[in-house]
Amino acid sequence: MSERTIVRSGEGVPATTAGTLPVRVRSRWTRILLSRDAVMFYALIAVVVYAYTQVPYFASTQTVGFLLLDVIPILLIAMPMALVIITGEIDLSVASTVGLTSAVMGVLFQAGVPIGVVLVLCLLLGTVLGAVNGFLVTALGLPSLAVTIGTLALYRGFALVVIGDNAVANFPQELTRFSTSKLGDTGIPVVMLLVLAVALVFGVLLHFTPFGRALVALGFNKEAAAFVGIRVGRAKFWLFVSTGLVSSLAGIFWTLRYSSARSDNATGIELAVIAAVLLGGVSIFGGTGSIPGVIIGVLLIGTINYTLRLARFSDVVLSIVTGALLIASVVAPSIAEWARGRLHARRTARLELQRAAAQ
Amino acid sequence: MKGRTMKLIHTRAHRDTASGRRIAAFAAIATTVALVATGCAAATPGDSGGSDGDGATEALSIAFLPKQLNNPYTDVVLSGGKAGTEEIGGEYSVVGPLEASASSQVSFINTLTQQGTKVIVIAANDPDAVGPALEEARAAGAKIVAFDSDTNPDYRDVFISQVVSKDVALIQVEQIAEQIGGSGEIAILSATANATNQNEWIKFIEEELASNPEYADITLVAKVYGDDDDAKSFQEAQGLLSAYPNLKGIISPTTVGIAATARYLSTTDFKGKVALVGLGLPNEMREFVKDGTVKEFALWDPAQLGYVAAFAGQALVDGTITGAVGDTFMAGELGEKEVGEGGIVIVGPPTRFNADNIDDYDF
Numbered sequence: 035m036s037e038r039t040i041v042r043s044g045e046g047v048p049a050t051t052a053g054t055l056p057v058r059v060r061s062r063w064t065r066i067l068l069s070r071d072a073v074m075f076y077a078l079i080a081v082v083v084y085a086y087t088q089v090p091y092f093a094s095t096q097t098v099g100f101l102l103l104d105v106i107p108i109l110l111i112a113m114p115m116a117l118v119i120i121t122g123e124i125d126l127s128v129a130s131t132v133g134l135t136s137a138v139m140g141v142l143f144q145a146g147v148p149i150g151v152v153l154v155l156c157l158l159l160g161t162v163l164g165a166v167n168g169f170l171v172t173a174l175g176l177p178s179l180a181v182t183i184g185t186l187a188l189y190r191g192f193a194l195v196v197i198g199d200n201a202v203a204n205f206p207q208e209l210t211r212f213s214t215s216k217l218g219d220t221g222i223p224v225v226m227l228l229v230l231a232v233a234l235v236f237g238v239l240l241h242f243t244p245f246g247r248a249l250v251a252l253g254f255n256k257e258a259a260a261f262v263g264i265r266v267g268r269a270k271f272w273l274f275v276s277t278g279l280v281s282s283l284a285g286i287f288w289t290l291r292y293s294s295a296r297s298d299n300a301t302g303i304e305l306a307v308i309a310a311v312l313l314g315g316v317s318i319f320g321g322t323g324s325i326p327g328v329i330i331g332v333l334l335i336g337t338i339n340y341t342l343r344l345a346r347f348s349d350v351v352l353s354i355v356t357g358a359l360l361i362a363s364v365v366a367p368s369i370a371e372w373a374r375g376r377l378h379a380r381r382t383a384r385l386e387l388q389r390a391a392a393q
Numbered sequence: 394m395k396g397r398t399m400k401l402i403h404t405r406a407h408r409d410t411a412s413g414r415r416i417a418a419f420a421a422i423a424t425t426v427a428l429v430a431t432g433c434a435a436a437t438p439g440d441s442g443g444s445d446g447d448g449a450t451e452a453l454s455i456a457f458l459p460k461q462l463n464n465p466y467t468d469v470v471l472s473g474g475k476a477g478t479e480e481i482g483g484e485y486s487v488v489g490p491l492e493a494s495a496s497s498q499v500s501f502i503n504t505l506t507q508q509g510t511k512v513i514v515i516a517a518n519d520p521d522a523v524g525p526a527l528e529e530a531r532a533a534g535a536k537i538v539a540f541d542s543d544t545n546p547d548y549r550d551v552f553i554s555q556v557v558s559k560d561v562a563l564i565q566v567e568q569i570a571e572q573i574g575g576s577g578e579i580a581i582l583s584a585t586a587n588a589t590n591q592n593e594w595i596k597f598i599e600e601e602l603a604s605n606p607e608y609a610d611i612t613l614v615a616k617v618y619g620d621d622d623d624a625k626s627f628q629e630a631q632g633l634l635s636a637y638p639n640l641k642g643i644i645s646p647t648t649v650g651i652a653a654t655a656r657y658l659s660t661t662d663f664k665g666k667v668a669l670v671g672l673g674l675p676n677e678m679r680e681f682v683k684d685g686t687v688k689e690f691a692l693w694d695p696a697q698l699g700y701v702a703a704f705a706g707q708a709l710v711d712g713t714i715t716g717a718v719g720d721t722f723m724a725g726e727l728g729e730k731e732v733g734e735g736g737i738v739i740v741g742p743p744t745r746f747n748a749d750n751i752d753d754y755d756f
Contacts, residue, residue, distance in 0.1 A: 288496070292499060292522040293525060294496075295521065296495055296518050296522075299495065346503050350462075
């Protein structure tokens with residue numbers, strides 16, 4: 035960070051003024067084109083191009099539809115999850131929130147409640163479930179890892195209590211058809227518009243509002259953030275509420291897309307969400323990450339999975355590839371950092387030597 | 394303190410604009426790529442449908458989509474499917490999720506649809522969740538054969554059932570009654586709480602226990618779910634025996650559940666005292682039958698299920714059957730099979746396995 039500030043102040047000034055070390059000045063475009071997000075984007079394009087030319091059947095509009103329908107729940111939940119992880123917290127209860135929403139949706143609908151009311155109640159439920167997490171983490175000061183492992187089990191348990199071993203499937207056909215309908219001939223699901231809206235809200239929130247910048251500061255250093263006047267507790271509380279709300283939205287989509295309300299819906303997708311968020315460049319320690327990066331992370335994992343499946347690789351290969359990719363994405367920046375550090379140290383040493391020789 | 398604070402905010406502001414530009418750049422690149430991609434896709438709509446034309450010269454593609462891969466029972470079913478497909482001269486493939494969850498099968502149906510698969514043979518994890526995807530597959534010309542666990546009848550052409558569901562339930566009740574002497578507490582250890590076949594059997598078991606006066610002294614005290622996961626089933630068995638000290642017997646209508654329960658019983662004092670019946674694989678149950686943990690259990694030959702499913706798929710494609718009641722087709726060495734009420738094809742009666750005959754079977 036500090037290095038970049040120096041770079042900027044050095045713009046236009048001859049690089050070797052007395053007393054300061056020369057700093058390589060990169061133009062704005064080079065910086066953009068070499069950023070982590072950009073590299074991830076190249077990887078995504080590379081995968082798409084490869085699949086497009088090499089994998090039979092990939093080159094069709096069906097691919098766009100099936101692929102996006104598969105990643106929509108993960109993409110949705112990844113948005114608030116990115117913010118939560120940027121602040122140095124985590125929410126493992128999201129998949130269970132999806133499951134409980136689905137179960138409640140099924141039971142309410144079967145009881146004859148109008149579907150509009152059911153949907154509103156479901157979103158309300160998600161908000162409450164998120165608020166419970168937020169309350170436990172911020173008001174009681176408990177670690178979010180422990181709290182949400184607890185609610186992961188608790189919410190899934192509630193789902194089983196609510197709907198038991200039943201499944202409700204007779205949702206209105208207009209709604210189930212709508213959930214998988216496409217925008218004209220593009221193959222893009224209509225629901226993607228909603229996902230885009232959610233991504234836009236969280237993107238603007240994180241990157242263009244004081245609240246968002248406060249979240250990043252919070253992830254860097256909680257104490258410092260508190261000193262600056264950021265209300266740490268309140269910020270985190272609302273983030274957990276937002277993961278709850280968006281998870282219930284994902285729950286509604288899941289239920290309608292598969293036209294089946296069950297207690298075990300979306301089991302385990304919290305890990306897929308977190309994997310995609312980390313792959314998207316969000317640090318698990320908090321403090322860094324961007325929404326475009328996370329979107330690319332989700333699409334990258336989704337596309338690789340879809341391509342492998344289309345190329346008839348088994349799911350075992352899928353999970354190995356996803357795991358390896360995640361490790362690589364976490365390790366690569368550290369290696370790059372280390373290499374840069376070595377390079378910098380060597381350059382500094384050489385210059386000091388030159389200067390000593392000159393004097 | 395304040396000075397430092399100001400600086401921090403200042404730096405942030407800098408980064409703000411930088412990230413703003415980055416986003417703008419991204420948006421630009423992303424839009425371009427999206428446009429190019431859709432342009433290409435729109436230009437080649439024939440690609441996905443192209444395989445239809447030369448279908449006559451291609452081998453009949455039959456894809457099996459079991460509830461989950463790496464399950465010993467599934468492997469046996471699939472071995473039959475492979476044998477059947479090869480006899481027909483078709484192209485055999487297996488795809489499937491690692492976890493038996495409702496929605497995980499949908500992505501696989503989608504890819505099969507895209508590949509232009511002619512026959513999809515599916516054991517549904519949820520009768521309705523796979524519905525819309527199967528409808529799409531049928532619209533693309535695929536025939537749907539359900540086997541082992543049925544989908545909603547609206548979404549498939551025929552269902553290959555191992556045996557009549559009621560027979561499977563009755564044989565298990567009969568066996569448990571014999572082994573516990575006609576009275577006492579029993580429990581059921583099932584697979585997942587949503588499994589179609591499990592719940593149907595359990596329903597028949599409950600009805601039989603309630604209606605048949607011979608079983609009046611038998612009480613069903615618990616139903617637990619091991620999720621077809623070995624460790625979870627083992628723990629559920631353990632839990633049952635500690636929660637119900639008077640338990641006389643356990644019915645486990647799932648191969649994973651019965652094997653895990655047998656393993657637990659064989660290491661405790663309950664061995665030989667608590668009866669265990671259900672549906673098991675001879676190879677997995679052999680040691681427990683021989684060491685006296687299990688007296689007798691039941692199953693059909695699962696390989697026949699896959700075998701008949703392959704022939705049913707072929708018969709649907711070449712038009713021999715449509716899935717209507719009374720349609721008949723030849724299923725290789727198993728002879729003629731008839732489509733019954735509700736589009737159901739029955740493979741054969743269940744077999745009882747005990748110390749006398751278990752060595753005759755290898756699956």
